[in-house]
Amino acid sequence: MKQPILHLENADIYQRDILVLSKINFTLRKGEFYYLIGKTGSGKSSLLKTLYGDLRLQRGLGSIVGFDLKKMKEKDIPFLRRKIGIVFQDFKLLNDRNVFDNLEFVLKATGWKDKDERKDKIYEVLDKVGMKEKYYKKTFELSGGEQQRVAIARALLNDPELILADEPTGNLDPRTSLEVMELLNEIHQSGKTILMATHDYQLIVKFKQKTVKCEGGKLFEVVQQQPQANQNS
Numbered sequence: 001m002k003q004p005i006l007h008l009e010n011a012d013i014y015q016r017d018i019l020v021l022s023k024i025n026f027t028l029r030k031g032e033f034y035y036l037i038g039k040t041g042s043g044k045s046s047l048l049k050t051l052y053g054d055l056r057l058q059r060g061l062g063s064i065v066g067f068d069l070k071k072m073k074e075k076d077i078p079f080l081r082r083k084i085g086i087v088f089q090d091f092k093l094l095n096d097r098n099v100f101d102n103l104e105f106v107l108k109a110t111g112w113k114d115k116d117e118r119k120d121k122i123y124e125v126l127d128k129v130g131m132k133e134k135y136y137k138k139t140f141e142l143s144g145g146e147q148q149r150v151a152i153a154r155a156l157l158n159d160p161e162l163i164l165a166d167e168p169t170g171n172l173d174p175r176t177s178l179e180v181m182e183l184l185n186e187i188h189q190s191g192k193t194i195l196m197a198t199h200d201y202q203l204i205v206k207f208k209q210k211t212v213k214c215e216g217g218k219l220f221e222v223v224q225q226q227p228q229a230n231q232n233s
């Protein structure tokens with residue numbers, strides 16, 4: 001069996017002193033793609049925030065890309081984030097600069113000293129998401145789908161062991177959502193491990209993947225429906 005990239009055992013997820021999810025157990029192994037589904041307010045974002053160090057894991061066990069979520073200190077968080085690519089619903093690009101500079105900003109902040117190496121890496125990830133030709137565009141000049149492509153490119157910069165995506169298609173129209181989903185699928189097929197929170201039933205049906213669901217303060221694995229056997233055979 002492949003190594004776990006993420007492992008939660010009896011983990012409690014809190015927002016301040018509110019228990020959002022209790023005693024959750026979940027293991028994500030290298031190369032897997034899981035959807036995280038559940039109604040609004042069921043705890044998807046809180047779980048993802050705990051995984052990228054925005055919320056503390058107060059009870060239970062949790063490890064992610066080699067970090068112990070329980071023991072992790074504030075100063076460890078930037079190192080954790082270098083090993084995780086995060087994609088948000090609202091892209092979170094810097095609007096005062098162009099595509100190239102958005103990506104270079106991250107590389108500089110994560111210790112890439114050599115200008116030519118930065119340039120090569122930026123073009124490599126932009127090429128992967130089909131945005132190489134638009135490197136000079138200001139982010140506000142891009143469509144929502146293009147902005148999300150750039151945000152995905154940014155998530156790939158440090159060759160992360162895991163991609164966490166929180167409603168990555170939530171701000172996109174149905175057709176653009178499909179295109180972004182195709183891109184995430186390609187990235188998965190190239191070997192990346194992905195956990196993606198989504199509400200988008202259309203995508204879940206079209207791109208079938210393993211699924212976990214937040215409901216009633218718990219996390220469940222959703223058992224996939226097998227195709228009905230032909231009754232006459």
Ligand SMILES: Nc1ncnc2c1ncn2[C@@H]1O[C@H](COP(=O)(O)OP(=O)(O)OP(=O)(O)O)[C@@H](O)[C@H]1O
Pocket residue numbers: 015016018020038039040041042043044045046047214
């Ligand atoms: N900053 C916060 N402070 C206190 N409570 C919060 C905070 N953010 C979220 N909550 C509460 O935590 C619970 C889970 O919210 P969360 O955002 O994780 O749900 P979600 O499943 O991601 O919802 P959505 O699909 O709407 O994004 C909700 O009851 C919410 O009101």
